[in-house]
Amino acid sequence: INQPDENDKGNRLLHKSVSLSCSAFRLPLTKVLLSNGAHFNAVNALGSSFISNVDPSDGLFQDICSSYLPLPLSCLSATTIIAEGIPYKLVDLPKHVIDFIALHDPINTTKKPFIDIDLSSLGVPKFREMSPF
16 A cells, blocks of 8 residues: 555555546545555655655645644654664664665665675674665
8 A cells, every 4th residue: 555656656555646637636635545554755756755745725634634743753753764864774683674665765666676785794783775676
């Protein structure tokens, strides 16, 4: 549900739901996506979250987006990691943490599988690297 569309600027389903021209479908669709695991602060290839694409005077913002603001510390931390260029994929972090940070990373809007590299026998900490495939 959080998978970016490689052919549409990395937009995710939430990005697309707020751009629907039929306002009768925007609110129900956005609610369904959020209740089924869509992350409200996931970014597209331009670094925009769906919240940043919603007009504050729109009923969608008042009904849904305002309940997610201010952003939780986890999202602010992930955004800071991305903004500061911290190589989170090269650190031995749990997969769910890497996946969460990646939701906030505009570079991560294309499908690139991770491979685990274990050099612990050489005294090097385990890290994750982008697969060349």
